[in-house]
Amino acid sequence: MNLLKRLLQTVFVFGLFGVLILIGLYFYVKSDIPSVKVLKDVQLQTPMQVFTRDGKLINQFGEKRRIPVKISDVPEPMLNAFLATEDNRFYEHFGIDPIGIVRSFIVLVSTGQKKQGASTITMQLARNFFLTREKAYIRKVKEIFIALHIERLLSKDEIFELYLNKIELGHRSFGIGAAAQVYYGKELNELTLPQMAMIAGLPKAPSALNPIRNPTRAKARRNVVLGRMLAEKYITQAEYHAAVNAPITAKRHGAEIELYAPYISEMVRAYMVEKYGTDTAYNSGFRVYTTVDAADQAAAQQALINNLHDYDRRHGFRGPNARYWQPEETPWTTEQITARLKKVKAIAPLHAAVVTALEEQSATIVMPSGNTITLDWSAMNWARAYITERRQGRAPKVASDILAPGMQIWVRQSEQKWVLSQLPQPASALVSLDPQSGQIKALVGGYSFKQSQYNRAVQAKRQVGSNIKPFIYSAALEGDYTLATIINDAPINHWDNSLGVAWRPKNSPDVYSGPIRIRRALAQSKNVVSIRLMRGVGLNNTADHILKFGFSDEDVVRSESLALGSAAMTPLEMARGMSAFANGGHLIEPYFIDRLTDAFGNELGTASPLRVCSEEALEADPYTCAPRIISEKNAFLVADALKSAIWGGGSWRHKTGWTGTGWRAQTLKRKDLAGKTGTTNNAVDTWFTGFNQNLLTTVWVGFDDASKPLGRAAYNTNLGKKQIVGGEAGATTAQPAWVSFMRHALQEEPLAPIEPPPGLVSIRIDLKTGLLSEKNDYTSRFEYFERGTAPTKYVLDSGSSTPFDDSLPASEELF
Known part of the structure; x- marks a missing residue:
């Protein structure tokens, strides 16, 4: 009895001593133990991924590769592989495994070395989040206390899920989702049993045991995992034999980029870093869904590349x-x-x-x-x-x-x-957007992002040439001009006292038609008519009107060269400004991010663009509607005149037919399209902007060196009749890329013409004089007018009536 009593006293003393030691150790390390409450709001270092609007991955940014997964989405064999290898009693213990500790202690006593750890999955999670991998007793003590806290705070499945997403698995992959991608280029549910076992064997030594660096050691470790699965009866003997004899199939895989679109994804990266900071943007697992459609973006990139190669081919090897x-x-x-x-x-x-x-x-x-x-x-x-x-x-x-x-x-x-x-020498950019909302449908900033990261779509301010003319004509239509007004298309000689020389602007080509209607002058891009209109409206009035379209005052030079396109704008700015003619006169805000989610798909925000609204909605809620900058009637008249730039006018049978500068768009066989070419002096910059009600696209082509002209190409006898020859220009250099892209983008889209708004009338006029006509033949056509602005005189049968309307301003220079 005394012996039993002494034994119980000894056990009690040692037990009490052990408890006191644990309490002492706890208070000793307490200040170093972080709060595990952060696990409830854990932020895994997950890279930012950028997608198209329809979910195609276009880029990934971040130091660590991680693809978070939910435990419910992990195949059961993979869960079993980790349990069998790392902690088969995970669902039974309370964060620490006494049996494992005893086993590790026996190995330590018998060998004098720490050959076998006793870390549970919970303890490994504690170490991965809060501690280092250093083999020190005090670290193990901290690990135990943190693990106990974690078990109190989280469920077993939550712990296991965090562990599977946190562990380092080599080649900058963290978590099993990333490892499956890096080593096999697969989703978890596509992995085979040997591949799952390979990944489950990596936590022990991810650098030394990974199958890319050391296939032999990786295979041996994989087979250990398979042996543990067999011993724990997770797999059958037949499955084991098939798996251990399977070859090593791992090789390095990058992120599964489904569409390489570097210019738009770089815009996203820059925006996210500016808004959230580098660390948060790169490591918070953001999934950014852009506004671009994958098929349209791919078509835009191909159209731009092919067009630059076509230019390069005609200029020689x-x-x-x-x-x-x-x-x-x-x-x-x-x-x-x-x-x-x-x-x-x-x-x-x-x-x-x-x-x-x-x-x-x-x-x-x-x-x-x-x-x-x-x-x-x-x-x-x-x-x-x-x-x-x-x-x-x-x-x-x-x-x-x-x-x-x-x-x-x-x-x-x-x-x-x-x-x-060969590598094309010129540069190019393409922007396509929805003029009703500003949603960017496709954007390309150059031939190759690897060659040049300069995004010409949003960074290159280039002279716009005749792409400025729709805004000039819009200013004129705000005043006393109509599409039927006759202006003299004749050379201008203007003495410049400051320079001591005469300014002699020319048409391109240097051909003049004499008295010409404004509709045809815009469609045929008559330079001298643009200058005369600006003089009639006034230089400052014209410049002020142009600024309504969202352009910067510093880019809109206030000289008569403005009428010829000396203003400098980016392709995106041009697309935004031109959109007002497609949407009825509103200034939209282009946007390229549609929505933002976290790594698990939980929505964090969606775009709220300013949209084109009815007049009633605009008055009721101006904060969600794009502001009106010109009247709907003005916008329609300009857009309708730009349809003539594609389809021309007159009667070819009666030898009065004429073409607009954008006639190459006729190949699309759509009567809902309007467009405008643009070419600067010496063809340094070439443009084409075209649209219908639902889609507007701008293309620019030129050298990055803004002093270098695009030149001209002679006929190549090896290439046949369809080749482009002569001087480079908006119609021949930029428009082909526009046609190629729009052919794809509109192939399944119904016609979307811009309908005439209330307040317009359609009246038959004489094509030569712009006066009213009673004839119903090739000498006349119906023209749109704002109510009260139509001509009041009829053309005389003899044709002796003056072609100039009495409504012309007295200050108008006609000749």
Whole structure:
């Protein structure tokens, strides 16, 4: 009895001593133990992802790769793999596992080394969030206390879910969702059992055991995991044997970018960093859904790239990128060629290649992969020599006129075959938006983001040329002018006292029509008519009117050159301003972020754009409606005149037909389109902006060097009749990209014409004089007028009536 009593006293003393030690340890480390309440509002360091409006990933920003997953979405075999390997009693213990601790203590006593840990999943979570991986006793004590706190605060499933999303798994992947992407390029539910086991084996040593760095050690560790799963009866013997014999299939994968759209995603990145700060933007798991549609964005990028290559082809071949051997030297082997080509920085869609042999009208080339490809004559016959931007050499007749063995060239795929190519020298930008809301549908800032991160769509202020004229004509229509008003299209000689020279602005081309209606003058982009209209309205009045369209005062020069497009604007600013003619006279705010969610899809915010509203809605709630800047009637009249820029007028059968500068858009066969070309002096900048009621697109093409003209191209006898020749201009340089994009964007869209608003009348006028006409033939047409502004005189049958309306301002210069 005494022995039992002493034993109980000893146990009590040691127990009390142990409790006191634990209490002492707790108070000793208490100040170093962080509050685990933050786990209730945990913010995993998850990269920001940028998507198209329809959910296609276009970019990812952030130091750590993490794709958070809910435990309910994790396949059961993967859960079992982690449990079997890391903590099979996880759902039974209270945060620490006494059995595991005893086992670890026995190993320590028997070997004198800390070979086996006793960390539960909860303890690992505590370490991953709050501590280091240092093997120290005091860290283990802290780990235990934090784990106990976590178990009190969270459910087992919540702990397990946090653990699966937090653990480091190598190659900058954190959490199983990212690991599945990095190693296998798959979603969790697409992984095989061996792949799940591979990932479950990584927490022990993610750098040393990952299958990319050390496949042999990774396979051994994977098979340990499979053995544990077999021992715990999570898998059958047959499943085990099949899995341990499976090959290592891991390789490095990037984020599954479904559409590479770097310019718009960089706009998102810059906006998010400015709003939230770098750390929050990059690590909070934001999912930013842009306003661009994936198919439209892809079509816009391809249209811009193809258009720049078309320009480059007609201006000639500038020669090889490098020369690896000369004719008298020993040709390189395929191995030497591929080794060098792998060092050449690729610029999509261009691929480096080396010419190894020539036939009369073909060339053999070697690609970086080592594959040999034959370029036929149609793939290279465009390549006459480039001399200057205005001069090209003779059309080649044989392959040796163009290439030689040893040349490193660029090739790209066009119409499902490889063709000789080169890096285009000009730059370009395209912006497409919904004029009713400002939603950006597609945006491209250049040929290649890798080549230049300069986003010309929003950063390049370039002279707009004749793209300014719709705003000039809008100012005129605000006054006493109508679309039927006759203005004299004749040369101007204006003496400039300050310069001591005469200013002689010219039409382009230098052709004059004499008295001409305003509709036709705008459609044919008559420079001198634009100047006369601005003089009639007044320079400052015209400039003030232009500023209504959202342009900056510093960009709108107050000189008569304004009428010819000396103002400088970005393509996005031009698209915004032109939208007023498509939406009935409202100034919209372009926007490119549609909605924002967290990593789990919970909505954090949606766009609330200013939308075009009816007059009643605008008066009732001006804060959600885009403000009106011009009348609906004015907007319609300009837009309708711009339809003539595409479709022309007159009668070709009676030899009075004429075309507008944008006639190439007729190929789209849509009567709801309006548009305007733009070309500056010497074709330094070229533009085309076109629209219907629901979609407006602006394209700009020019050199980044704003002093360099785009030049002209002579006829290439190798290329047939459809080639573009002559001086570069808005209609030939920018409009083809617009046509290509709009063909895609509108292919399934119904016609969306801009309907005439109340307050307009349609009256038949004489085409020559602009006066009223009683004829119903090719000499007349119906024209729109604001009520009370239509001409009051009829044209005389003899045609002797003056073509000039009495309503012209007295100050109007006619000749």
